[in-house]
Amino acid sequence: MDLLAYLDAGSGSLIVQAVVGGIAGVAVAGKLYWRRLVDRFRKQPTDRH
Amino acid sequence: MTSAYPDLRAEPASFRDPANRVFHRGDDVLRGLDGRAAADWRALVGSDFFTALLAEGKVCDTVETSPAPPGWAAVLRHERIPFVSHPYEWSHGMLRDAALLHLEILQAALPGGFTTKDGSAYNLQWRGAEPVFIDIGSFTPVRDGEPWAGYRQFCQTLLYPLLLGAHLGLDFQPLLRAQVDGIEADQIRRLFTGRRRFRPGVLTHVHLHDAMQRRNARSSTAEVRNQLRDAGYSRDLAVATVRGLQRLVGRLDRPPPASHWIDYQRTCGYTAEDRAAKERFVAASLTAGTPTRLALDLGANDGRYARLAARHAEHVVAVEQDPGVVDRLYRELRAAGEQRILPLVMDLADPSPGGGWRGVERASFGDRARADVVLALAVVHHLAVGRNVPLPEVVAWLAGFGRPGTRLVVEFVHPEDPMARRLLANKLENTFPHYRRDEFERLLAARGHLEERLHLPSGSRTLYRVVLSG
Numbered sequence: 001m002d003l004l005a006y007l008d009a010g011s012g013s014l015i016v017q018a019v020v021g022g023i024a025g026v027a028v029a030g031k032l033y034w035r036r037l038v039d040r041f042r043k044q045p046t047d048r049h
Numbered sequence: 050m051t052s053a054y055p056d057l058r059a060e061p062a063s064f065r066d067p068a069n070r071v072f073h074r075g076d077d078v079l080r081g082l083d084g085r086a087a088a089d090w091r092a093l094v095g096s097d098f099f100t101a102l103l104a105e106g107k108v109c110d111t112v113e114t115s116p117a118p119p120g121w122a123a124v125l126r127h128e129r130i131p132f133v134s135h136p137y138e139w140s141h142g143m144l145r146d147a148a149l150l151h152l153e154i155l156q157a158a159l160p161g162g163f164t165t166k167d168g169s170a171y172n173l174q175w176r177g178a179e180p181v182f183i184d185i186g187s188f189t190p191v192r193d194g195e196p197w198a199g200y201r202q203f204c205q206t207l208l209y210p211l212l213l214g215a216h217l218g219l220d221f222q223p224l225l226r227a228q229v230d231g232i233e234a235d236q237i238r239r240l241f242t243g244r245r246r247f248r249p250g251v252l253t254h255v256h257l258h259d260a261m262q263r264r265n266a267r268s269s270t271a272e273v274r275n276q277l278r279d280a281g282y283s284r285d286l287a288v289a290t291v292r293g294l295q296r297l298v299g300r301l302d303r304p305p306p307a308s309h310w311i312d313y314q315r316t317c318g319y320t321a322e323d324r325a326a327k328e329r330f331v332a333a334s335l336t337a338g339t340p341t342r343l344a345l346d347l348g349a350n351d352g353r354y355a356r357l358a359a360r361h362a363e364h365v366v367a368v369e370q371d372p373g374v375v376d377r378l379y380r381e382l383r384a385a386g387e388q389r390i391l392p393l394v395m396d397l398a399d400p401s402p403g404g405g406w407r408g409v410e411r412a413s414f415g416d417r418a419r420a421d422v423v424l425a426l427a428v429v430h431h432l433a434v435g436r437n438v439p440l441p442e443v444v445a446w447l448a449g450f451g452r453p454g455t456r457l458v459v460e461f462v463h464p465e466d467p468m469a470r471r472l473l474a475n476k477l478e479n480t481f482p483h484y485r486r487d488e489f490e491r492l493l494a495a496r497g498h499l500e501e502r503l504h505l506p507s508g509s510r511t512l513y514r515v516v517l518s519g
Binding site (some may be wrong): 005006009010011012013014015018021024026027029032 | 069276277280286287
């Protein structure tokens with residue numbers, strides 16, 4: 001259960017905070033998107049079966 | 050309700066977070082906490098950062114009391130804010146200082162292991178010209194690897210309104226008044242096109258933010274939180290984000306423009322004798338009866354009479370239509386450390402209506418404003434002639450701010466006065482046959498005891514003091 005979520009923080013609003021946090025933050029956002037990309041390719045073959 | 054709380058009244062503005070709720074009991078402001086919120090409060094009250102914020106007056110004074118009302122695990126008692134106001138009644142400088150205080154509190158909380166659940170402008174109120182953070186229920190332990198849940202709300206109710214003012218010279222008040230949740234990224238980005246998108250804070254907090262919201266509309270926040278944590282989002286990064294926001298908000302200044310009202314004191318045609326007589330009359334009116342807890346100055350202009358009233362009243366609310374004039378007054382009061390005069394932006398012919406859920410979440414100005422002394426100096430002609438409000442309506446409206454015993458101090462500008470003539474010249478002749486001194490006096494006398502009357506030496510203005518009856 002999400003402890004902080006009486007308010008919908010907004011998914012995009014969470015990610016953009018990494019980007020505005022400076023170079024280290026941009027790296028975190030980059031990593032998040034890279035992992036999403038990798039996950040998509042990994043999942044695709046199993047999705048077909 | 051138990052016998053300890055026979056007359057507990059739920060605050061209509063406090064329902065969004067089910068973990069806690071504000072109640073009123075007489076003059077007491079109480080907050081019920083559920084089990085987890087009570088545990089958070091006890092951790093908070095033992096923390097160094099919160100103790101420091103309390104000592105500095107940056108958060109509202111709060112103590113735990115007992116017994117807890119039925120259905121709640123604990124109860125807090127808060128200091129009473131002298132007059133509750135809404136962000137759309139604040140000037141640019143006020144909203145900016147409120148935003149800076151919110152960020153300062155978050156910046157203090159994060160190293161102490163806490164964050165705030167939200168980031169709303171409604172988390173802040175005023176002691177005169179000093180902002181104070183009131184939403185004690187918002188503090189919650191921070192979980193490492195999570196960005197600030199209140200960021201979107203902060204943008205919508207504080208940052209975007211400030212961007213409008215600082216970068217485009219637009220007043221934010223009408224938009225904030227119309228939308229209880231503030232301005233959406235999707236709305237404001239349409240105003241920041243072309244080169245404007247390169248103004249400080251716009252590319253990231255507006256355009257990128259809006260694009261991210263669209264692209265991630267189908268991802269849940271729980272999913273994104275996990276992804277961010279796995280990608281290495283740290284508390285240091287959260288602190289850096291808040292620091293970046295502080296720097297940005299610090300740059301979003303909008304110096305008040307020179308406006309005709311700012312020169313009003315010099316150009317309105319009062320002689321030195323008029324002014325001295327008027328000041329004596331107002332001062333005498335403030336001390337004429339029971340001590341004044343709250344004085345309302347309607348049409349406060351540069352705050353001359355609000356300051357005078359503050360010498361004799363515990364608190365003064367100074368209402369003025371022109372945001373630039375209010376901002377100038379606010380800056381002077383803030384610089385002087387004034388904690389008893391609250392300046393507010395409002396068109397008296399269009400005062401704040403009730404807003405939010407069922408129109409009661411944000412109480413209307415009429416529902417909030419009950420004063421011991423009401424000053425309406427050089428304002429009646431603007432309403433009765435400038436805005437065509439029938440004179441009986443104006444008097445009924447003024448009386449509505451009082452209770453039996455309230456002193457109403459009102460100035461009537463005769464139709465022959467140069468200022469009234471200037472307003473009348475814009476309207477068809479004989480549009481206002483009832484705009485006469487005898488008619489005004491008759492209407493006042495019907496509302497209570499006409500205690501004092503003073504004709505100003507220059508001859509075209511009269512001051513009245515009426516003690517309202519039931």
